[in-house]
Amino acid sequence: MKHYLDALEEAGLIDSALYQRAIEASLELKEVIESTPQSIWPTIGQILSKLHKLPFSKQINYETDELKKLSTLYRTRMSI
Structure with missing residues (x-):
């Protein structure tokens, strides 16, 4: 997220x-x-999966990268 900011x-x-x-929020x-x-x-x-499917296209487009990062973190933690 820092790169985006x-x-x-x-x-x-x-x-x-x-x-x-x-940055502080991140x-x-x-x-x-x-x-x-x-x-x-x-x-x-x-929850993340459901949020990603909601029809808030502008907000979802803005947050898609963050959701992907959280999903990756989720999958990583589940595989440990």
């Missing part, structure tokens, strides 16, 4: 304050993911 900032599409808040999300017990990852995977 870096590109937005470099293009002048977001200001420094918004960039900083987004780091918080990473901490939550890493501290999540493995027992609930199947439920999280089901």
Whole structure:
């Protein structure tokens, strides 16, 4: 996600304050993911799968990369 935010900032599409808040939120999300017990990852995977299918095309397009990353993390954790 940081690469995406870096590109937005470099293009002048977001200001420094918004960039900083987004980076902080991204780091918080990473901490939550890493501290999540493995027992609930199947439920999280089901939720992500359903969210990906919702008809919020603009928002889903924006979040697709993040959903893919979370899905990859989910699959990785399930294979451990």
